Amino acid sequence: MPKSSQSQPRYKRVLLKLSGEALQGEQEFGIDPKVLDRMALEIGALVGIGVQVGLVIGGGNLFRGSALNEAGMDRVTGDHMGMLATMMNGLAMRDALERSNIRTRVLSAIPMSGIVEHYDRRRAVRDLREGDVVIFCAGTGNPFFTTDSAACLRGIEIEADIVLKATKVDGVFTADPVKDPNAEKYERLTYDQVLEERLGVMDLTAICLCRDQGMPVRVFNMNNPGALTRLVVGESEGTLIE
Ligand SMILES: Nc1ncnc2c1ncn2[C@@H]1O[C@H](COP(=O)(O)OP(=O)(O)OP(=O)(O)O)[C@@H](O)[C@H]1O
């Protein structure tokens, strides 16, 4: 993709977290190929202006360990299934990116020989420097975590400038805007405000990790076309937590 002379990115390297649920689009479950293609286009626009992109995708469109556990399954088995779900989403996203001629590497926290390579931080950084989009799959590789924590962990490890959390709402609100129509959006928040007010947009383990390592997080709505590029070139989108 050609470099645009007009859009100068303010970040050199970002870690983008996509919610698994977003991939299902209007469906009840699974992956909507139209959503994948749209996201590939948005990610390609970043690559086109020279931004290095690490990607973590959730698994909520397929399985969540906590939901399987509530239905009677052993929690650790449920979490293993959740991590495998992130793997399926990662493979689907690689396919969409490569169909858009965007070079992509998938690295898994759980060895999955013959399908993808095992996660290696130095390898990931090398690939990012070469302009590949790197998809980090299987979360942290451990049960009882979420892909929010995995995104923050990988973002810190690869020395990303920021973690960008893409959701279906416009940022962080005083309450869940899906449930409370009177909820008001924050432009900026400190990590401690998110923790003290228990603002549920992101899991608290992830916020603690970012606070302790000084990693800024921006929460934004990926359903707004072009939002990702706008915020990377410095326009105000969503909510900044720092
Ligand atoms: N204070 C809040 N501000 C904004 N959103 C909130 C808040 N509290 C709860 N939420 C909810 O958190 C959701 C964000 O979670 P997200 O869509 O990223 O899912 P996830 O659980 O991280 O990913 P996955 O779908 O893969 O499991 C929003 O859609 C919103 O409904």
Ligand SMILES: O=c1ccn([C@@H]2O[C@H](COP(=O)(O)O)[C@@H](O)[C@H]2O)c(=O)[nH]1
């Ligand atoms: O490090 C991790 C990351 C994820 N899981 C399991 O996967 C699912 C899907 O991830 P979401 O963040 O909910 O989209 C999650 O519910 C966990 O069951 C994990 O065990 N460890």
